[in-house]
Amino acid sequence: MSAKSPMLRTLLLGATIIAGTAGSVALAQVPPADQPPGNGNATVSPGTPTPPSDAFSAPSPNAPQSPGVNAANIPDGPPADPSEATPMVDQVTANPAHDDWPGYARDDRATRFSPLDQITPSNIGHLKRAFIYHTGSKPGPGQTNKWAAETTPIKVGDGLYMCSALNDMMRIDPATGKEIWHFHANEKYESIPYTAACKAVVYYTSSTVPEGEHCHHRILEATLDERLIEVDSEDGKVCEGFGWHGMVNLMKGMGESVPGFVAETAPPPIVNGAIITNQEILDGQRRWAPSGVIRGYDAETGRFLWAWDVNRPHEHGEPKEGEHYSRGTPNSWAAMIGDNALGLVYVPTGNSAADYYSAMRSPEENRVSSAVVAIDVKTGEPRWVFQTVHKDVWDYDIGSQPTLMDFTKPDGSTVPALIMPTKRGQTFVLDRRTGDPVLPVEERPAPSPGMVPGDTRSPTQPWSVGMPRLGFAPLKEADMWGMSPIDQLYCRLKYRRAHYVGEFTPPSIDKPWLEYPGYNGGSDWGSVAYDEKTGILIANWNNTPMYDQLVSRKKADKLGLMPVDDPNFKPGGGGAEGAGAMAETPYGIVVSPFWDEYTGMMCNRPPYGMITAIDMHTQKVLWQHPLGSARANGPFGLPTHLPLTIGTPNNGGPVITAGGLIFVAATTDNMIHAFDIHTGKEVWNDVLPGGGQATPMTYEYKGKQYVAIMAGGHHFMMTPVTDDLVVYALDNVN
Amino acid sequence: MSAFIKPQTPAAWAILGLAVVIVLLGLPLAYMGAELMFLGGSWYYVIIGIAVTAAGVLMAMGRTMGAMLYLAAVGVTWLWAFWEVGFDGWGLLPRVFGPSILAIAVLLCLPALRRMENAHSTSVREVA
Numbered sequence: 001m002s003a004k005s006p007m008l009r010t011l012l013l014g015a016t017i018i019a020g021t022a023g024s025v026a027l028a029q030v031p032p033a034d035q036p037p038g039n040g041n042a043t044v045s046p047g048t049p050t051p052p053s054d055a056f057s058a059p060s061p062n063a064p065q066s067p068g069v070n071a072a073n074i075p076d077g078p079p080a081d082p083s084e085a086t087p088m089v090d091q092v093t094a095n096p097a098h099d100d101w102p103g104y105a106r107d108d109r110a111t112r113f114s115p116l117d118q119i120t121p122s123n124i125g126h127l128k129r130a131f132i133y134h135t136g137s138k139p140g141p142g143q144t145n146k147w148a149a150e151t152t153p154i155k156v157g158d159g160l161y162m163c164s165a166l167n168d169m170m171r172i173d174p175a176t177g178k179e180i181w182h183f184h185a186n187e188k189y190e191s192i193p194y195t196a197a198c199k200a201v202v203y204y205t206s207s208t209v210p211e212g213e214h215c216h217h218r219i220l221e222a223t224l225d226e227r228l229i230e231v232d233s234e235d236g237k238v239c240e241g242f243g244w245h246g247m248v249n250l251m252k253g254m255g256e257s258v259p260g261f262v263a264e265t266a267p268p269p270i271v272n273g274a275i276i277t278n279q280e281i282l283d284g285q286r287r288w289a290p291s292g293v294i295r296g297y298d299a300e301t302g303r304f305l306w307a308w309d310v311n312r313p314h315e316h317g318e319p320k321e322g323e324h325y326s327r328g329t330p331n332s333w334a335a336m337i338g339d340n341a342l343g344l345v346y347v348p349t350g351n352s353a354a355d356y357y358s359a360m361r362s363p364e365e366n367r368v369s370s371a372v373v374a375i376d377v378k379t380g381e382p383r384w385v386f387q388t389v390h391k392d393v394w395d396y397d398i399g400s401q402p403t404l405m406d407f408t409k410p411d412g413s414t415v416p417a418l419i420m421p422t423k424r425g426q427t428f429v430l431d432r433r434t435g436d437p438v439l440p441v442e443e444r445p446a447p448s449p450g451m452v453p454g455d456t457r458s459p460t461q462p463w464s465v466g467m468p469r470l471g472f473a474p475l476k477e478a479d480m481w482g483m484s485p486i487d488q489l490y491c492r493l494k495y496r497r498a499h500y501v502g503e504f505t506p507p508s509i510d511k512p513w514l515e516y517p518g519y520n521g522g523s524d525w526g527s528v529a530y531d532e533k534t535g536i537l538i539a540n541w542n543n544t545p546m547y548d549q550l551v552s553r554k555k556a557d558k559l560g561l562m563p564v565d566d567p568n569f570k571p572g573g574g575g576a577e578g579a580g581a582m583a584e585t586p587y588g589i590v591v592s593p594f595w596d597e598y599t600g601m602m603c604n605r606p607p608y609g610m611i612t613a614i615d616m617h618t619q620k621v622l623w624q625h626p627l628g629s630a631r632a633n634g635p636f637g638l639p640t641h642l643p644l645t646i647g648t649p650n651n652g653g654p655v656i657t658a659g660g661l662i663f664v665a666a667t668t669d670n671m672i673h674a675f676d677i678h679t680g681k682e683v684w685n686d687v688l689p690g691g692g693q694a695t696p697m698t699y700e701y702k703g704k705q706y707v708a709i710m711a712g713g714h715h716f717m718m719t720p721v722t723d724d725l726v727v728y729a730l731d732n733v734n
Numbered sequence: 735m736s737a738f739i740k741p742q743t744p745a746a747w748a749i750l751g752l753a754v755v756i757v758l759l760g761l762p763l764a765y766m767g768a769e770l771m772f773l774g775g776s777w778y779y780v781i782i783g784i785a786v787t788a789a790g791v792l793m794a795m796g797r798t799m800g801a802m803l804y805l806a807a808v809g810v811t812w813l814w815a816f817w818e819v820g821f822d823g824w825g826l827l828p829r830v831f832g833p834s835i836l837a838i839a840v841l842l843c844l845p846a847l848r849r850m851e852n853a854h855s856t857s858v859r860e861v862a
Contacts, residue, residue: 481824493766
């Protein structure tokens with residue numbers, strides 16, 4: 001029996017509508033995606049990769065790079081040997097000025113904590129819009145919406161600095177929103193990978209250019225089209241002393257690629273004079289996708305310093321002429337964080353290319369994927385690795401930025417520690433010097449060997465048992481949801497039709513499998529905020545399972561799945577987060593939310609998003625509740641306008657202020673929320689002009705505290721896209 | 735003669751419409767519920783689906799028993815919902831909200847249905 005016949009589908013839909021009109025209470029709606037094909041998919045015997053047919057022949061991974069891939073035609077020069085960075089002076093993020101928010105996560109420890117206390121739970125009723133600034137970047141006519149700016153401005157002294165979704169940089173007056181300068185990156189639409197995003201720019205103070213001269217203070221960004229750009233903070237003109245006319249070509253040595261395959265969306269940290277770059281490689285395309293190499297560049301000159309290339313572990317120079325960085329290696333796209341004292345950069349890694357099939361990965365890749373890797377910023381040599389998922393085939397790449405803290409042990413001693421949130425909702429606390437767990441981590445049995453021939457799963461997986469879990473118990477059939485008994489029953493059927501044995505259910509070919517937690521987290525790129533004085537950690541997270549299925553190569557061809565660098569590739573034929581060709585492996589992958597595709601509502605019961613406060617002294621939950629209301633979501637994509645806090649999917653981090661407040665937007669209700677940190681009570685909110693899928697920030701200027709949020713929206717979260725930076729201040733303060 | 739009512743009054747139209755809706759709800763419940771049962775899931779849906787479909791058909795035939803059967807099914811549903819999810823509001827919502835709204839409609843139709851059935855049986859008796 002199955003619900004495949006069109007008549008039954010119509011009947012179902014009709015019945016759901018009828019039943020639903022009675023009880024249409026809200027729901028977080030999730031975006032469309034291809035549905036797993038279901039039973040009977042294993043038509044081709046798996047095992048050996050079948051050579052692709054002519055229609056699906058992507059270029060050889062060893063093909064030379066086409067000229068247009070180097071977006072600004074930056075001359076590269078010969079391959080460089082490893083070298084050391086120009087010594088660095090103290091940066092503004094080391095000890096941020098009281099009024100400033102000088103870095104993406106404010107400081108060198110990524111705390112997202114501000115000492116500002118003008119705005120408090122008692123006066124927050126006076127928090128009103130001060131100004132809106134328009135970045136000028138949003139989808140043009142005829143362009144598919146791939147926008148999600150995800151931007152957090154930074155504020156240093158008299159300037160508010162930010163980037164647009166397409167990497168323009170600008171300086172804004174912090175009091176009025178007036179644009180002081182605007183640097184045009186001239187980025188092409190084709191260069192957008194999965195998402196047009198620019199999380200933040202980086203403020204850099206030069207050690208060689210004297211104060212008062214051009215480019216003493218610089219604004220740095222890494223772009224979607226793989227450039228590092230440095231401009232002067234006063235006039236927005238490029239720093240000629242950096243790279244080639246202010247730019248470095250990050251596609252050098254990457255080999256074959258096409259625009260949009262490789263991109264930078266996170267602010268590159270500067271550690272002891274070295275800019276560290278990672279890059280997002282489009283998921284699910286081909287086994288031999290461009291490299292996930294991590295590289296260091298001199299912050300003064302843009303000179304290449306070193307590379308950490310997983311499958312060339314001891315070669316730290318650039319690849320020889322005609323060679324390229326090792327392909328298909330785990331890519332890192334999260335914001336990294338540096339540690340000047342230990343000379344390390346902490347790299348949250350993702351997965352090897354072809355996320356859902358691991359049989360072709362090297363032992364070196366298997367050691368460092370979905371892990372925190374601490375790399376020596378002098379040499380590019382990894383000093384330690386802590387893995388959060390072994391042989392990841394669930395796209396549990398780490399999206400969060402690590403947060404640094406001093407952890408006080410029961411015996412009173414202090415450990416320099418690192419908090420690593422993960423998509424699994426397991427939050428690991430590690431010793432920054434060694435990578436050893438500070439709080440207990442257990443290796444627990446996991447489903448093994450799995451269901452894919454020749455691709456065995458790890459018999460155990462790590463669990464951070466000393467930290468509260470940002471997640472719920474495994475799904476039961478009774479957890480299925482809907483508006484009516486009919487759509488609830490449909491979800492119960494979907495649940496029963498899939499493989500599911502709890503977390504780490506191995507991928508399957510014969511029918512879909514349930515992935516829970518889903519690849520949106522737990523914790524994603526929003527990361528966490530931490531107040532060092534009180535020891536309170538704030539995390540907002542997701543509860544959104546996925547419904548996935550491996551498909552045979554024949555089926556993948558039939559579905560039209562092909563990698564982005566295939567000459568026949570058409571946009572929409574396969575996405576980064578939906579169905580993927582996984583070319584050069586035996587299987588393709590179909591990924592969809594675990595939802596009722598007729599109503600567009602998630603199949604699991606709410607909440608779909610939560611916010612949690614954890615006392616890091618005791619590792620106990622202080623409070624936890626659903627985050628986000630049902631106002632802008634509902635069945636069939638219709639807003640319900642209900643002010644019910646149901647808990648929606650959320651992307652974007654929290655901010656803590658000394659005024660005792662938490663600011664977080666992130667939710668699909670298009671609101672920014674403020675919570676009293678001690679009670680968890682929502683004390684204020686405002687409806688934004690677009691989706692608030694970004695981390696807010698706060699600063700003080702001329703005696704007035706401001707709160708800024710990029711309401712850029714998010715195409716995947718289906719929230720309205722705008723180019724509006726919305727800035728708030730108290731209306732009773734002059 | 736046809737087993738189904740031939741509506742001539744607004745009340746009869748309402749009853750027939752309600753009966754059709756109830757059948758439309760019952761059929762997928764029974765059909766998908768059977769698959770769910772075969773897949774090792776809950777038996778509630780196939781049982782209730784059959785009951786609700788039967789209730790709708792009986793109501794369409796102008797039988798009070800159809801309405802009573804539907805109300806009984808909703809009563810069982812409440813008990814089952816409490817058993818499955820306790821007093822959790824979000825959990826109860828899909829299970830009982832829609833069916834209970836319909837139950838109110840059925841209750842409102844009940845007097846008219848009674849009258850219709852009485853009239854029908856009277857006419858049948860007269861013919862006999």
